[in-house]
Amino acid sequence: MTAPTERRRGRGRPPGARGTGGARDAILAAARRRFAEDGYGRATVRAVARDAGVDPALVIHYFGSKADLFAAAVDLPVSPSDVVERLTAVPVDRLGEAVVRAALALWGEPGTLDAWVGLVRAAMADEAAAASLRDFVTNAIVEPLVARLDGVGVADGPLRGTLVASQVVGLGVARHIVGLEPLASLGGDGLVAAYAPTLQRYLTGPLTA
Amino acid sequence: MTAPTERRRGRGRPPGARGTGGARDAILAAARRRFAEDGYGRATVRAVARDAGVDPALVIHYFGSKADLFAAAVDLPVSPSDVVERLTAVPVDRLGEAVVRAALALWGEPGTLDAWVGLVRAAMADEAAAASLRDFVTNAIVEPLVARLDGVGVADGPLRGTLVASQVVGLGVARHIVGLEPLASLGGDGLVAAYAPTLQRYLTGPLTA
Numbered sequence: 015m016t017a018p019t020e021r022r023r024g025r026g027r028p029p030g031a032r033g034t035g036g037a038r039d040a041i042l043a044a045a046r047r048r049f050a051e052d053g054y055g056r057a058t059v060r061a062v063a064r065d066a067g068v069d070p071a072l073v074i075h076y077f078g079s080k081a082d083l084f085a086a087a088v089d090l091p092v093s094p095s096d097v098v099e100r101l102t103a104v105p106v107d108r109l110g111e112a113v114v115r116a117a118l119a120l121w122g123e124p125g126t127l128d129a130w131v132g133l134v135r136a137a138m139a140d141e142a143a144a145a146s147l148r149d150f151v152t153n154a155i156v157e158p159l160v161a162r163l164d165g166v167g168v169a170d171g172p173l174r175g176t177l178v179a180s181q182v183v184g185l186g187v188a189r190h191i192v193g194l195e196p197l198a199s200l201g202g203d204g205l206v207a208a209y210a211p212t213l214q215r216y217l218t219g220p221l222t223a
Numbered sequence: 224m225t226a227p228t229e230r231r232r233g234r235g236r237p238p239g240a241r242g243t244g245g246a247r248d249a250i251l252a253a254a255r256r257r258f259a260e261d262g263y264g265r266a267t268v269r270a271v272a273r274d275a276g277v278d279p280a281l282v283i284h285y286f287g288s289k290a291d292l293f294a295a296a297v298d299l300p301v302s303p304s305d306v307v308e309r310l311t312a313v314p315v316d317r318l319g320e321a322v323v324r325a326a327l328a329l330w331g332e333p334g335t336l337d338a339w340v341g342l343v344r345a346a347m348a349d350e351a352a353a354a355s356l357r358d359f360v361t362n363a364i365v366e367p368l369v370a371r372l373d374g375v376g377v378a379d380g381p382l383r384g385t386l387v388a389s390q391v392v393g394l395g396v397a398r399h400i401v402g403l404e405p406l407a408s409l410g411g412d413g414l415v416a417a418y419a420p421t422l423q424r425y426l427t428g429p430l431t432a
Contacts, residue, residue, distance in 0.1 A: 138347035138400060148401045156403075176397065176406035177417055183401070184393015188385065191347060192357045192392070194365075197385035207431050208386055212421050222416050 038076050040066040045087040054084055054149035081154040084146070088133055098158040106166050109159070110214025114206050117182050121190065131190055134183070151179055159217070168218055177216040185209065247285050249275040254296040263293055263358035290363040293355070297342055307367040315375050318368070319423025323415050326391050330399065340399055343392070360388055368426070377427055386425035394418065 044065035048057040059080055063070040077083040082095055097116055104112040121127045137147035156175035163171040185205075188194045200208070253274035257266040268289055272279040286292040291304055306325055313321040330336045346356035365384030372380040394414075397403045409417070 135347045138344045138396075144401055148403055151401070151403065173405050173409065173417075176403040179403055180393045180397035180406060181390055181421075182393070183396055184389045184391070187347075187392055187396060188389035192353055192360070194357055194360065194385040194388055196382050197389060200382065204430075208382075208425070211424070212390075215420070216417070221413075 037066070037068050037072060041068060041073055041076060041083075042087055045083050049084060049087055049146055054080075054146040054153075059083065081150065084150055085154075097155065101158060101162065106162060106168070106218060107214070109162065109217050110212070111206055111210035113159075113178060113182065113213050113217075114209045115202075117185070118202055118205060121186065127190060130186065134187065134191065151183075155179065163217065170221060173221070174217050177221075178213050181209065181212055181216070246275070246277050246281060250277060250282055250285060250292075251296055254292050258293060258296055258355055263289075263355040263362075268292065290359065293359055294363075306364065310367060310371065315371060315377070315427060316423070318371065318426050319421070320415055320419035322368075322387060322391065322422050322426075323418045324411075326394070327411055327414060330395065336399060339395065343396065343400065360392075364388065372426065379430060382430070383426050386430075387422050390418065390421055390425070 041062060044062045045057075048062050048065065051057075052061070057080075059073050060070050062083070063073045066073075073083065077086055078095060097120070100116045100119075101109065101112055121130065133143075133147060136143040138144070152175075156172065156179055159175045159178065160171035163174060168174070185197075189198045250271060253271045254266075257271050257274065260266075261270070266289075268282050269279050271292070272282045275282075282292065286295055287304060306329070309325045309328075310318065310321055330339065342352075342356060345352040347353070361384075365381065365388055368384045368387065369380035372383060377383070394406075398407045
C-alpha cells in the first residue's frame, strides 16, 4: 500500500540479504520461529541467539530488547522504545493526551498502520498470535505506563494500563478495521478532545463509583 | 463450549430440518448468501425473500427486521431488538451504565460470547464481513442510541454513538480475545465503575476540549 521507507527497510526483512546482514537476518528468522512456536512470553533472547548461532549480546546489540526484537520480527516500523520515550517526557497529568497523540502518530507513519492492522488481525485469528500481542502490549506499553504511575504513587497501575489499552485498541479497530463513521473521519484534535479525558481518568482518576 | 439453549436452537440452523421449518430454513440460507455476497448494507429483505421463494412479509413475520434476520443468520443468540428495548427503558443520564450492563449481560449469556467473538474475528479477517459488522453495529446499536439522544436534544449523536461503540468493542477485544489481565478478570461492578462514566460522557458530556 505504501512504499517502504528507509527506516522500514532497516527494520524489515530484505529478501536474501547476505554479507554483513547475515547474522542480523539469521536472528530475525530465528526470532520469528521462536515467537510463533513459543509465544512472546516464553520466547527468550537466549533461545533466539542459540537458534541463530550467535551470542545473546549480539541480539541485544542489534535490537536493544526482546520487545524491540519482536517489533522487528513482525515488521513493525516503530519500536516500543520510541513509544516509551514519548510517554516518559510528559507530566503524568498530561499522559492521557500524550497516549492519544502517540497512537495517532504511530498510525500515521508510513507502513505502520498496515503492520498494526496485520498484527491485530493475526491476533484475532490465532490463539498463539493473540498471546503474543497480549504479552507484547503488556511489556512494551502497559508496564512502562505502570512504572510512570508507580513513580508518582498512583495505585492500581496494571488495571489502569489495561483500561487504557482497551480504549486505544477499540479506537484502532473502530477507525481502521471496522471503519465506523463519523469516528473514522474525525481529525486529530477531535480525537484528542474525545479520548484524552477518558485515558487521563483511567490513568490517574477515581475508578470506583 | 456451551450447550445450545432452547432459545438458541430456535434461532440457529437445525441441520436438515424440514416440514414447518422449511420456509424459515430457506430464508436463513438465502440471508446468509445475500449478507456474504452483498454485505449487510446492500442486502435487502426483498432480495432474501425472492431468493428463498417466499413473500417478504413472511421474512418479517419470522424475523422482525433486517437486523434481527442478520443476527439469526450469523447465529447470534441475542436479537438487536432486545438490546434496544433494554436501552429504551432507562433515563438518558443512566444510559452509560445501561450500555455497560447490557454488553456484560449479552456476553454472559450461554453461546452469545462465542457468537460475538466469531463475528468480530470474521470481521477482522475479511473486508466484506467487516462491512457487515459495521453496518450492523450502526443500524442495530448506534442508531437506536442516536434516536434516544435526539429525543432529548443532545447534538452529535452519530459521533457519540460511535465513540461508545469504540470503547465497547475495545473492552470485548481486550477481555475476550486478547485476554489482557487484570482487566479480563475484573468483576461486573468494577467494570461498571470504570466504564460507565466514560460511556456517559461520550453520550451526553462535552466532547470539545
